[in-house]
Amino acid sequence: MKLIDSIKKDFNTMTLVLIPVAIAINVVIGQIVVLLRLPVYLDSIGTVLVAVLCGPWAGALTGTLSNIIWGLIIDPNAFPWFPVALFIGFVAGWCAIGGLFKSWWKVVITGILIAFTAAIVSTPIAVYLYGGITASGSSFITAFLLQSGRDLVSAVLSTNFLVEPVDKIATALVAFAIIQGLSTRYISRFPRSENAAQEKGKRSTQLIIAIAVAVVLVVIAATVLVTMLG
Amino acid sequence: MRNRLSFYIPRQSLIHDLNPLTKLALVFTFIIVAFSSSWYWLPTILFFFGLVPLSFIGKVGKAFLRTTFRLLLPLFIFLFVMQSLFYPGGVTPLLSLWIFSVKLEGVQFAYLTGTRILVMVSSFLVLLLTTHPSTLMSDLTRRGLPGALAYIITSTLQIIPQMQGKANTIIDAQRSRGLDTEGNLFKRAGALLPLVGPLVFGSLVDVEERAIAIEARAFNAPCKKTSLIEISDTGFETALRWFFLLLMLAAIGSRIWLS
Numbered sequence: 001m002k003l004i005d006s007i008k009k010d011f012n013t014m015t016l017v018l019i020p021v022a023i024a025i026n027v028v029i030g031q032i033v034v035l036l037r038l039p040v041y042l043d044s045i046g047t048v049l050v051a052v053l054c055g056p057w058a059g060a061l062t063g064t065l066s067n068i069i070w071g072l073i074i075d076p077n078a079f080p081w082f083p084v085a086l087f088i089g090f091v092a093g094w095c096a097i098g099g100l101f102k103s104w105w106k107v108v109i110t111g112i113l114i115a116f117t118a119a120i121v122s123t124p125i126a127v128y129l130y131g132g133i134t135a136s137g138s139s140f141i142t143a144f145l146l147q148s149g150r151d152l153v154s155a156v157l158s159t160n161f162l163v164e165p166v167d168k169i170a171t172a173l174v175a176f177a178i179i180q181g182l183s184t185r186y187i188s189r190f191p192r193s194e195n196a197a198q199e200k201g202k203r204s205t206q207l208i209i210a211i212a213v214a215v216v217l218v219v220i221a222a223t224v225l226v227t228m229l230g
Numbered sequence: 231m232r233n234r235l236s237f238y239i240p241r242q243s244l245i246h247d248l249n250p251l252t253k254l255a256l257v258f259t260f261i262i263v264a265f266s267s268s269w270y271w272l273p274t275i276l277f278f279f280g281l282v283p284l285s286f287i288g289k290v291g292k293a294f295l296r297t298t299f300r301l302l303l304p305l306f307i308f309l310f311v312m313q314s315l316f317y318p319g320g321v322t323p324l325l326s327l328w329i330f331s332v333k334l335e336g337v338q339f340a341y342l343t344g345t346r347i348l349v350m351v352s353s354f355l356v357l358l359l360t361t362h363p364s365t366l367m368s369d370l371t372r373r374g375l376p377g378a379l380a381y382i383i384t385s386t387l388q389i390i391p392q393m394q395g396k397a398n399t400i401i402d403a404q405r406s407r408g409l410d411t412e413g414n415l416f417k418r419a420g421a422l423l424p425l426v427g428p429l430v431f432g433s434l435v436d437v438e439e440r441a442i443a444i445e446a447r448a449f450n451a452p453c454k455k456t457s458l459i460e461i462s463d464t465g466f467e468t469a470l471r472w473f474f475l476l477l478m479l480a481a482i483g484s485r486i487w488l489s
Contacts, residue, residue, distance in 0.1 A: 020386040074355035
């Protein structure tokens with residue numbers, strides 16, 4: 001069983017000790033963001049951190065447990081959203097294995113991919129459990145789309161596609177900044193340390209590539225959204 | 231920032247003495263029955279005649295009602311306003327104001343969704359108010375939950391308050407150096423990294439030491455481990471859990487069958 005062996009290799013003692021700290025990072029940074037009244041959540045930085053350093057399975061576990069802990073100590077409303085956190089960790093882990101966590105413009109792509117995953121996974125939960133309206137401010141957009149004649153699923157889905165990218169790109173960038181600040185010796189203790197090795201490149205070329213990639217992705221997202229909404 | 235570890239209130243009661251797994255089974259039964267029933271008033275009845283009495287038997291009734299209220303009031307206000315105005319299937323207007331009109335179908339839908347969420351959140355609260363998270367974890371470990379998973383959850387519950395304390399210290403320290411945490415949006419966003427940086431790096435440094443410490447204490451030993459905490463479990467409770475399981479299956483089955 002190659003798969004099980006590779007999963008086991010990802011869960012060494014360093015991983016098991018990092019996960020609680022990562023969950024605490026999720027919770028505490030989430031609270032700092034509330035304190036600073038920023039229009040994002042940033043409550044999955046720790047999840048992305050584990051996903052990059054220890055692989056997608058560890059990332060998925062961190063995400064799931066984060067929501068369970070959040071439900072245990074702060075608000076039981078968090079329990080049903082655990083699949084979203086699970087997939088955030090999972091996708092971030094695979095992005096990192098694919099080399100999308102080695103320079104900051106690639107991290108932006110990781111952020112966008114995480115955002116799309118989160119948008120798709122959270123839609124059925126919002127629709128079937130909460131009837132489309134949750135306690136977050138973005139529900140005003142959903143309500144507006146409903147009023148203009150969209151059906152519930154596409155209204156919730158397009159709201160998520162509009163809201164998630166900002167939050168998840170910021171999450172991925174903060175996680176990247178944290179990993180860049182850690183020493184190579186420290187990172188090498190984790191099972192997937194090779195994911196975090198930074199690529200060298202000129203700043204200006206990186207910026208141009210980043211802008212080009214962002215424009216292409218926004219265009220793709222816009223076309224998908226337009227065709228989806230008819 | 232709140233520095234509270236859990237919802238748990240230590241009391242002597244029948245509910246506190248129940249095995250954690252029995253309570254967990256009860257929670258899932260309430261949730262599944264509430265979400266799968268097609269009878270409109272069932273979630274309401276489950277809450278007022280199931281969960282509220284249970285919380286009073288557990289001697290945590292006041293805290294139960296207060297916490298439920300605090301956690302769900304904002305969501306409910308939002309839910310009722312939005313759904314009554316914008317529910318897609320609304321045709322029967324109750325009252326109209328300018329371009330907005332409150333629709334009967336929207337109010338009904340909001341009530342059903344609201345009571346279901348009420349049952350979901352409040353049944354977890356009954357469990358959490360009467361069970362300490364680490365009791366729940368050690369009972370689940372005894373029944374075969376991997377020890378690593380239990381370690382992760384219990385140590386997280388210890389790390390979070392420590393880290394909140396650290397975060398408060400860092401916020402105070404950076405503020406006293408003139409960091410603007412109350413200016414415009416860009417200033418507040420700029421304050422994020424000076425707060426997050428020291429917190430995260432400080433906490434990550436501890437990770438390596440802790441890994442060495444638990445490896446030195448045979449954390450990875452493959453033998454069966456014993457537990458310090460004794461948790462009661464009776465034959466009656468085993469039967470009760472089977473009954474809950476049947477109830478859950480019946481609820482799901484009736485849902486699939488009838489729709």
